[in-house]
Amino acid sequence: MQSFHTAWIVFLVAGFYLLQVDAAETMQPKAPIQNFRIPRFAESGYTQWVLRGERGLYKNAEEVAVEGMELRIYSGDARKLVELSMVSPQAEILIEENRAFSEEPIHITGGNFTLNGVGWNWLGEEKSIRVQSRAQVVFAQGSGASLGPLAMIDGNSAERTKITSDELLLRTLEDGYYFEFMGNVSVVSGEGTLRSRTLIAEVDLASESAGVVQTSLETEGGDSMRYVLARDAVVVRTAERVIRTEQLESFPAENRSELSGLTEVSLPGALITGGRIEMGATQAIVHGQVTGGRAQMLLFRTGGLGLGGDSELSEETIVLADRITMVEDTKEYRFIFQGRVEVLSGALRQVSEKLTVYSRKVAGSATPEGSEEIGQVYQMLAEGAVVIERDGQEAQAESVRYHPLRESAELTGSPEFSDGESTLRGNRIDLAPGRVVVYGSEAEPVVVHLPEIxxxxxxxxxxxxxxxxxxxxxxxxxxxxxxxxxxxxxxxxxxQSHEVIIYHGGDSQRIDFRExxxxxxxxxxxxxxxxxxxxDKEDGLDGGSxxxxxxxxxxxxxxxxxxxxxxxxxxxxxxxxxxxxxxxxxxxxxxxxxxxxxxxxxxxxxxxxxxxxxxxxxxxxxxxxxxxxxxxxxxxxxxxxx
Structure with a gap:
């Protein structure tokens, strides 16, 4: 620190006409100086920082008051990179402590970001600055500006990202920047927003290009987000979804994020909850809670999966599983449920090893069902030991494909239908409101036992x-x-016949046989x-007969x-x-x-x-x-x- 003190004295002596000398004491500058520039060098001889001021007052051997301050922080090595440029109307510089502070606003430029705030404290040895209030950082295009998770969640890269908070800690690392936002954190990036109580972000430094040493902040390209951590009451909103979680950790360079703690994802037509979510560029995996809770999805306007008719379709469906994988493309979402899948929908209950739900993402894109509504579930595929229970009836198959909008389901893979204790078997079974269709063949016709006549x-x-x-x-x-x-x-x-149709409703039951x-x-x-x-309608099939x-x-x-x-x-x-x-x-x-x-x-x-x-x-x-x-x-x- 002595080098800074000596440089300051030499500079003042050279401007002796601005000084007043007390013969009884060591010569001390008492009058302010104008438009000064003072560098500080590392032991290696490379520049650590350069201080400029419009007006400076040497208060004592420990403190200098500066007005119109501009402080440029360099890498202090052969790269000669400008890491930060700080501007403030007024600052107090503690020479021996290599520290500066002020209650005034500050403006900081670094790579592809700018920072503004009020009240600050800079520690030169730690290469850090703490902004005391009204902190705001803007990341420009090319800096991973959509803040990692927002890019993956929203699917678009914004031209800039703005982050505000009550307080901020900025630290310069050897290869980047460390930001810690504290209190009422708000992130705005394109159409996406993030809210939390704390947010940590690490940003890479702009690198040298073709051996040219960066000496200016006005360079093309710039920094990129390498790590983001949001904690406590995290809420992410985009054009298509809302995410609530206790912690969001993101690694943008790897195109992955992890949400932990009780987590909730709201999408058009659906609500997902889980204990942990792994999120990638095009898919997310939802796990159950550590305490044994399972991943859960709530599907709107799917009551009875279409098999209960219009009266139930307006209701909700609950799907439970050990794991939910969400995959999206330009037109649709696919939700893949695995591990002890259970569906509760109106009067219907279903269990299976796997379930895939298809939901509309873009309005107007055609599907076989002709749905035009965003978020509408238009198809579901259950696979592996599927069992469906409803109103005393039970159906089993290896695969069931539901079409909620068409109010139908197709069972394949050794399908069976029971109306009580007896069972009908066929090559395929179709379910619809008030109707069951069992398909056989010439070699394997459908066989139905009627009461004796x-x-x-x-x-x-x-x-x-x-x-x-x-x-x-x-x-x-x-x-x-x-x-x-x-x-x-x-x-x-x-x-026996090739096709059997069972109708339910009213006081009687009708069975049609064809072929x-x-x-x-x-x-x-x-x-x-x-x-x-x-x-005559009675409950179920006549016991074991x-x-x-x-x-x-x-x-x-x-x-x-x-x-x-x-x-x-x-x-x-x-x-x-x-x-x-x-x-x-x-x-x-x-x-x-x-x-x-x-x-x-x-x-x-x-x-x-x-x-x-x-x-x-x-x-x-x-x-x-x-x-x-x-x-x-x-x-x-x-x-x-x-």
Missing amino acids: ADFGYTGPSRGMGSGDSDSGEVLSVVDAEEVTVESELEPTVV NVIVTGTNLRVTSDKMEVYL GSLAGDVKRIIARENVEIVQAGRTATCQTAELLPRGGIVILTGQARVVDAEGTAEGHRITLNRGQRRARVEGSLEVGDGRARVTLPALDTEPKNAGD
């Missing part, structure tokens, strides 16, 4: 069948037929292209219908079976064949336990005639003993 046929001796035809569409009936009591042992009613429909039951075999079965609960009210077989019973066969285009009344109604090219003959007409009605058939013609179909054809008479003479 009584025998529709007849047994016992014949009394003969009338014959003839009618041109008027009138009824032709079996003549004097005997009514026979049917006492067949009840057998399970089983239906290669085959029904077997008590003295009954029916084949057709399509079939509808109506049951695999039968749908509730009595069968009506069965309607359509297209290429054939009914085979003991003693007779019937064909038609539509057949209606009414188990409670024991009635079978055949329409559309109806034909009944038994050992006594053939009945044909537009409509034929059969009754349980009777050989009687009510045959009706129709003037609007064919020739309008109903016909009964008897077997040919046996005209061979009988032996006397016969």
Whole structure:
């Protein structure tokens, strides 16, 4: 420090006409000097700093008062870099302590940033300055100006970043700057903002280029953020999201940040919470809390995942997992849930090993569902041991793809559907509000067990069948037929087809069968292209028997219908079976064949336990005639003993 003192005395002696000398004491400068410049050199001979002033007053051997101060801080080595330039209206310089301070404003320039504040204290040996109030730092373009995490969160690099705080500590490092903002920290960068109580930032020094030593602050390029740490009540806001966390640590050069403590991320249509978030340039990974809490996401306008209809879709969905990965591109977000995934959505609960949620990021970009709303979830894919529970029903599959906007879901990979204790299996199962569709194949048809139904046929001796035809569409009936009591042992009613549709709602349940429909039951075999079965509504499937609960009210077989019973066969285009009344109604090219003959007409009605058939013609179909054809008479003479 003696070098500064000596330089000051030499300078003052050279300006002797400005001095007043007290002969009784050592010569001391008592009058101010104007427009001075004093350098300080390191032991290596390189410049450490240069002090300029508009007016200086030598108070004593320890203190100098300077007005219009400008202090340039150099690297003090062969690089000869200007690290900082400090300007203040007034300063007190303590020579021996290599320290300066003031209650006045200060303006500091360094690399690609500027700093302003009020009240300051500079420590030359520590190469630091503390701003006491109203600190403000502006980082210009090219300095990592979007402050690392804001760049990754917002996706855009701002031309400048402004940081304000109550207090600030700035320290010059060998290879950069250390900033510590304290109290009411506010960061504004492009459209993004950050708030916290404390923020630490480390900035790299501008480097030399092609061997040219930097000697001026007005250089191209500049510094870049290498580390950012925000602590206590951290809130980050961008155009698309809001993040609240206890601590945010960022490494911009590595394109990564880490948020720790209870953390919350709010996005259009979603809210994510977790204990720790690892954030990269294009994705973020959300972990559960150390205490055992799980990562959680709240999805808006997805109630029931679309399977509960419009009334539930406006509600929220909660998704829990050990880990959530958020990936984004220019058009959409993808949220990937892994590890004990659990979904709670209206009356629906789902568990799986993995779940991927697709959400709209840009309005107007087309999706198969046609959504136009930012943040709208338009697709979800659950994978690995998927189980769905809702209203006493359960579905299982290896993969389930939900389409909330279309109110549907597709189950693949050994899918199963249970309505109680029994199970339907197929190659694919589709779920929709009030509807389940099970798809099979010719090799593996869908099999459904219905409640047992009584025998529709007849047994016992014949009394003969009338014959003839009618041109008027009138009824032709079996003549004097005997009514026979049917006492067949009840057998399970089983239906199989390539496709099964189960409808729920109201007081009844309806099941549609399509393609290669085959029904077997008590003295009954029916084949057709399509079939509808109506049951009284009861809860679930009939316990371990695999039968749908509730009595069968009506069965309607359509297209290429054939009914085979003991003693007779019937064909038609539509057949209606009414188990409670024991009635079978055949329409559309109806034909009944038994050992006594053939009945044909537009409509034929059969009754349980009777050989009687009510045959009706129709003037609007064919020739309008109903016909009964008897077997040919046996005209061979009988032996006397016969």
